[in-house]
Amino acid sequence: MSENSTQDASEDEAKREARSSSSRKARTRNTRGWFKTLMSFAGRCRGRMILAEILSIISVFSGLVPFYSIYRIIDEATSVASPAEMSWDVVMFWVGIAILFYALQQLFFAASTVNSHISAYTILGSLREGIATKLMNASLGTARSKSIGNLKNLVIDRIEQIEIPLAHFIPELSANLLLALAIVVWFVVIDWRLALACIVTVPIGLLVLTLGMQGYYKMYDGYMDEQDRVNSVVVEYIEGIHVVKAFNQATSSYAKFSSAVTGFLSYTLEWMRTSWVATSLAMSVLPTTLLGVVPVGIALYLGGELDPASFGLACVLAIAVVTPVTYLGKAFNDINLVAYCITDAREFLELPELTQGDKPIAVADYGVEISDARFSYIDGVEVLHGVDLSVPAGSFTALVGPSGSGKSTIARLIMRHWDVDSGSVSIGGVDVRKMPLSQLSSLVSVVSQDDFLLDGTLRENVAMGRPGASDEEIDAACRAASCEEFIGRLPKGWDTPAGEAGHALSGGERQRICIARAILKDAPIVVFDEATAFADPENEARIQRSVARLSEGKTLVVIAHRLSTITAADCICVVNDGQIVARGTHDELLAQNDLYASMWKAHIGAADWAAGSHVGEAAAQEGGDAR
Numbered sequence: 001m002s003e004n005s006t007q008d009a010s011e012d013e014a015k016r017e018a019r020s021s022s023s024r025k026a027r028t029r030n031t032r033g034w035f036k037t038l039m040s041f042a043g044r045c046r047g048r049m050i051l052a053e054i055l056s057i058i059s060v061f062s063g064l065v066p067f068y069s070i071y072r073i074i075d076e077a078t079s080v081a082s083p084a085e086m087s088w089d090v091v092m093f094w095v096g097i098a099i100l101f102y103a104l105q106q107l108f109f110a111a112s113t114v115n116s117h118i119s120a121y122t123i124l125g126s127l128r129e130g131i132a133t134k135l136m137n138a139s140l141g142t143a144r145s146k147s148i149g150n151l152k153n154l155v156i157d158r159i160e161q162i163e164i165p166l167a168h169f170i171p172e173l174s175a176n177l178l179l180a181l182a183i184v185v186w187f188v189v190i191d192w193r194l195a196l197a198c199i200v201t202v203p204i205g206l207l208v209l210t211l212g213m214q215g216y217y218k219m220y221d222g223y224m225d226e227q228d229r230v231n232s233v234v235v236e237y238i239e240g241i242h243v244v245k246a247f248n249q250a251t252s253s254y255a256k257f258s259s260a261v262t263g264f265l266s267y268t269l270e271w272m273r274t275s276w277v278a279t280s281l282a283m284s285v286l287p288t289t290l291l292g293v294v295p296v297g298i299a300l301y302l303g304g305e306l307d308p309a310s311f312g313l314a315c316v317l318a319i320a321v322v323t324p325v326t327y328l329g330k331a332f333n334d335i336n337l338v339a340y341c342i343t344d345a346r347e348f349l350e351l352p353e354l355t356q357g358d359k360p361i362a363v364a365d366y367g368v369e370i371s372d373a374r375f376s377y378i379d380g381v382e383v384l385h386g387v388d389l390s391v392p393a394g395s396f397t398a399l400v401g402p403s404g405s406g407k408s409t410i411a412r413l414i415m416r417h418w419d420v421d422s423g424s425v426s427i428g429g430v431d432v433r434k435m436p437l438s439q440l441s442s443l444v445s446v447v448s449q450d451d452f453l454l455d456g457t458l459r460e461n462v463a464m465g466r467p468g469a470s471d472e473e474i475d476a477a478c479r480a481a482s483c484e485e486f487i488g489r490l491p492k493g494w495d496t497p498a499g500e501a502g503h504a505l506s507g508g509e510r511q512r513i514c515i516a517r518a519i520l521k522d523a524p525i526v527v528f529d530e531a532t533a534f535a536d537p538e539n540e541a542r543i544q545r546s547v548a549r550l551s552e553g554k555t556l557v558v559i560a561h562r563l564s565t566i567t568a569a570d571c572i573c574v575v576n577d578g579q580i581v582a583r584g585t586h587d588e589l590l591a592q593n594d595l596y597a598s599m600w601k602a603h604i605g606a607a608d609w610a611a612g613s614h615v616g617e618a619a620a621q622e623g624g625d626a627r
């Protein structure tokens with residue numbers, strides 16, 4: 001197929017996707033109970049929220065005083081026969097009162113806003129921390145069941161989106177409700193017919209709004225889903241940009257990306273198209289309070305039932321009620337946004353956590369014991385079928401076997417990235433499920449294939465191994481992991497940001513930084529998942545030396561891909577199809593196990609092919625140094 005026709009097909013697919021996005025079935029969210037969830041994160045700032053509420057209410061009532069002042073001024077002006085009889089002192093007094101209370105209204109409102117912002121940011125901070133803790137305490141399988149895009153969307157975008165509405169609606173919603181109510185009550189005090197005239201447009205506006213908002217929640221669900229999809233695809237696109245480039249998928253022809261973007265756009269436009277008439281109509285009807293108040297007020301005035309000052313006051317109040325009424329319309333949207341965000345967050349907050357002990361339990365030694373472990377990533381697809389493995393304290397055990405045989409899975413069970421379905425994993429006689437996760441983490445250091453550097457400088461990445469470590473200790477760990485040579489090459493050395501360094505370092509060099517981190521951590525058990533990709537002999541030898549230093553005097557479990565690195569292991573376990581099918585030393589297995597012998601032969605052949613005929617043996621010799 002030509003490149004053009006591939007692109008056309010991708011574009012067609014993108015268009016089809018975009019068309020179907022508006023009809024895609026949205027995930028229905030149950031937003032019930034969102035406020036309770038939100039408030040469960042308010043712990044530290046409940047008092048401040050109540051304060052924000054009180055200040056806001058004081059602000060509202062302070063704001064009513066200037067209206068009363070206007071009433072008194074009009075009353076003064078209309079009760080005299082000529083301007084000469086006007087008491088300017090009275091007028092100035094009420095002007096002063098109006099200014100004073102207006103200033104108080106603004107002051108209390110500002111104080112309320114400050115407190116409500118602090119409350120909102122505290123709540124959202126706790127919410128983010130809650131999600132992070134949940135992910136930390138859930139099994140890796142559970143945590144990874146959520147896409148990175150989905151997570152990023154929730155923890156960053158969605159929470160950021162609700163910061164402002166949340167900060168405002170905490171005090172403003174009740175204040176505006178109260179203000180609207182107070183004005184209506186005031187109208188009743190002036191004349192109940194004026195009160196009716198003032199609110200006559202409200203049911204009309206609400207009716208129009210209700211009719212126009214039919215299907216609102218379903219559309220909102222879909223909108224949120226489309227937003228999630230765009231975020232997920234954008235994250236995937238950026239993370240996999242090298243693959244996209246390698247397969248010549250330009251942005252315009254990368255169907256998934258284009259379809260997500262155009263899908264979101266068409267969904268939003270479609271929603272706007274179907275709802276804008278009703279919302280615009282409702283929003284223009286709701287504020288028309290004067291339309292009822294003026295004619296009714298004039299009729300009452302002409303009938304002698306309303307004095308001019310009260311009529312003036314009614315007109316001012318009719319204008320004043322517009323702000324809270326339109327605010328309530330806008331707040332409806334804001335509240336929905338917050339409710340949806342909290343509902344989505346709840347999905348993460350309710351993730352099942354790994355069970356763990358409350359207090360550290362003393363372990364007899366640092367040996368690892370796996371007994372009759374069965375495990376499946378996906379229900380019904382068992383990948384480990386009764387694994388028994390005993391790694392004595394201070395010994396060097398290697399797991400070897402064909403790709404997909406289950407080596408990394410065994411290591412993940414030791415680290416409790418997942419829990420066994422049946423059987424057990426214990427350290428020094430204590431089941432890992434009974435100890436706190438923090439204790440397990442302090443007992444085991446992991447250097448895995450997919451270890452990555454976290455945001456921060458390279459030095460900070462190493463220092464993470466033991467918070468509080470001195471510079472000398474960090475330097476010593478880096479020297480032991482043979483990092484200086486390549487760190488010296490970087491213009492900013494140890495202060496290079498990890499992201500920047502990530503592009504400048506080879507995979508093997510990145511792994512040595514992770515080894516330095518593990519050396520600094522100095523845990524008694526080391527699990528090393530050898531990287532498959534960095535096969536150049538020089539780098540490999542350096543990694544081997546670093547691992548040897550890392551594992552001095554420790555219990556070492558290596559998941560080996562290059563057999564030359566583990567020939568000196570105390571015990572090599574051959575894993576095949578989710579079971580340990582043979583165990584012994586290198587020489588024993590070479591003599592007794594066909595699978596191991598053939599893997600060794602293949603390895604020697606590959607090493608010869610990679611670096612000349614003598615390298616395989618040299619590598620084999622070097623492997624003896626792994627400890």
Ligand SMILES: Nc1ncnc2c1ncn2[C@@H]1O[C@H](COP(=O)(O)OP(=O)(O)OP(=O)(O)O)[C@@H](O)[C@H]1O
Nearest residue numbers: 377378383401402403404405406407408409410561
């Ligand atoms: N996260 C996962 N979800 C579902 N299945 C998985 C997952 N990780 C691994 N598997 C499957 O479990 C089996 C064992 O995988 P594992 O990664 O343990 O093999 P391995 O021996 O370490 O392979 P390799 O040498 O290629 O790294 C494989 O069939 C694999 O497809």
